[in-house]
Amino acid sequence: MSEKVSQLGDRAVSAIQNNVGQALGLIYGLGMLTWTAFNQMNSNYWSYFLTEICGLEPTVMGTVKAVTGVGEWFFVIIAAIIIERVWLKHGQYRSWLLVAPPATFVCLLMTFVDPVFLDMGAKTAWMIFFQIVGGFFSSFFMIAATSIVPVISRTEADRTLLSQRKAQGNMLVKVLFAAISLPAILAINGLVYRVPAGENAQNAGPAGFTVLALVFGIIMIVMFVVMYKRIDGMDPTQKICEERAAAKKRGEKVPPLAAGEKVGLGEMLKYWLTNLPAVIGLFAEIIRFVAQMTIQSMAMYVFTYAFGDVAMAAVMLTACNVTGLVATFVSEPVARKVGIRATYLVGIGVSFAFSVVCLFVGASSMMAFIVCICGIYFGMNFMNGTMMGMQSNAIAYGEWRDGKTAKAFIMSTFQWCPKIANAVAGLLTGFGLAAIGFVSGMEASPELAQGMVNIICLIPAVCFGVAFAAFFFGYRLTPKKMEQIAVDLAAREAEKGADGK
Template sequence: MAEKLKKSVIYLYGLPSFGFQIFIYVELMFFSAFLTDAVKMPVALAGSVLMITSIFDLIWVPVAGIILQKSNLKWGKFRSWLLIGPPIAAMLYILQFLKIGSPVTNAITACIGFVVGHLVFDVYYSAHIAMNSALTSDVEERVKMSANRGVFNALGSLTFAYVGVKAIQAASIAFNDPARGYLTVVIMVALIMVLCYWTFFFLTKEYAFRGTTLKSQKTEGMPIREILKQLLQNPPLIGLLLIDLGRYVGKFVVLGLSFYYFKYVLNDLPGMAIFMTGLTVVILISATLATTVAKRFGPNKAYIGALCIFIAGLLITWLFPLSPTAFKIVMLVSFVGYGLPDSLVVAMYSSCVDYGEWRTGKNARGFIMALLTTPIKVGNFIKSVIITAVLASAGYIADMTPTPELIQGIKNGFCLFPAIIMIIGLIVFVILSRKMKDMDNDIASKKIKTELEII
């Protein structure tokens, strides 16, 4: 049995996630604004940039998983990417937010920076996630690291919400140029991100080859076809991907439709700022409770129970007319159902790696852990479809007088549709995750058999 991990490794496992959150939030919140308002790109051209980059963002998920699975660099299969990936991604991120030449030239540089950059950071992001199962086989250590990642994720989001947005505004005013303001903050967050990943890289030096094969040892590489088959032969993984997809759709739709909900349904647009801050705080609190809850009920049951809270909150909001205050209370409580699973999900993907190895005799850790980003990217795409459909069906025009059709459409998009997607994912997950018991029973029986042989 491997030695227990140092506490510094366990409790700072989430440090790269902190850097990644403040790094990527510039793009999540301001990339389209940078294109249209800072670069003065025509809307049609900016829309083309967003569409092209979104398509590649989806394509890169399996590609990054295959690269990670088949690579084996000298500082450890997964750990190496923490060293070489972040500085490359940082330079490409700067290119993405660099105003240069005509709008068409900017469209090209933004696409290159985004497309190549996202492939790079999909690989090193997944490498960090994969280290959860590579560093230790101890379930308790995995859950602690997963929960700490959730805490650092929330802290990163909260830090950017308070500091990053203001920094962009201040830099834009100081330079009297929004483009230079964005670029300045991008450089700052890129440096912080690199430092966070490199810190964890050095912390894990003595564990570089845990759960992997030494680069000097000859191994039979897994063919790409065999890597892809790992998904089809892993029912618990399919169930986890679907339930996680529902959870992310819920989060992204809530974030994407909040402006319309507060403006047209609640008539309380100023309350949106308090609501958004409250969501981040709730996610942070949920992350701190995740280890205790998982220890008491187990990661799977904790995830299922939390998601039921999320679904219940959305359905209550859809069924009953709520005041702005009551709405905030119900939704903030329900977001425990997002935050708690977010802190457990890495450990759950690690269990799917174990199941895949038990079922097939082959370890596809890199590929499976890279799939963690699939629900995020597909969920973001589904969010865009829901929001577009809701607004189009109600004939939405900016600042229009709220009609019953618009109000009901927003409520359906905000509450009902995500709840339905989550319910479907929950049912599939409950059914498919039962397969995990086959592995647990087999391991338990082998353990008993070994003990009897010793006696």
């Protein structure tokens, strides 16, 4: 590659050198982890909150999660189109980091409030409305934050660094969340409702859940403001957006942006649907999230009803997230050595193996179950650590192939993953619980334990098996291929610079 690079000139050489330092990677990771902390309330406790605090039947809970998942998925598409077509004052991407988090916070906080003044039908509608609207606003800042990655990164090493810092930050906050969230809920409920922590204080009322969501939401807003300030000047559209906003403020007539500056809906769909690595990556990530959300939403049920020790749910979540954090650090040098594609495949394989083992031994003992779930998390965080790099490589491939791309729209499709997975996992777990005869408050039994383990292990096992085959055959962006793409894109940039002189 060095011989070809030397022929391109200084502009091209600069274009393919690493552009992301450790400090920027750290700030980016810290910003993203605060959303993870806030969203963990939904991932870990919302199913439980709906049935045990709000009193919804398991099938209704499953339906609520399915409907909200589909609704959020639809509005992610709308958010992506708005980001591509509507450029706000501080840049196409950067502006949303300031605007969207407060609205998200208000809406999602309402999903951890029990509206006791409503009947069950109205209460169900309340939860669906606020979850969908909150998800809509969260799509803006998450699409913007992820779209920044392919904009500021130039090499696979850049993408690996940002992807790993995001994953490491997310796993670190998950470790802390798992360690403190349930004890905090129990302690708050104990104080508010005067129930000893060991006597099902988690079921005493909504206060513990509401207060914890409030705290994490405020921290999220503050950190996204910090992140917004840190990437000042890095959004390539920021200058033109600020100039146009200033002209409008002075009362000047501002002409619409040139047609080439924005991507039409037809082009968005074309660039996405014809980009096989992006489509396969999306499919694999949906499957990973289905498996992850199945485990997260079932954990409280398994330890409350199958093993009869709800406190161990916090122990397992902490152990899983520590294991996942270790995996993100282990996967970083692996990804640098063998590339993003191979590292992602290793993660799928490890998760599949532990899912199968858990299916056979998980119900035999609590410790066997915890060890197996930790193994699944280890594999999933090999995938998580390379996820954003995998997505950004697919966008670079599309730009290399087509000469133009719709970064926000393609990145938004990866925001569908938790939305679609939330619907699928909620539907599977809700009706799965009904199928094994689960009723709120029932006594534990060997049959119930095995039934719950079947739900929490069989679904991920099938998911990971399908994902491995699809990713192996459909995602062919090797390090050698990405190196060639970087050189070719750098050559084009150098030619543009020369033509513009």
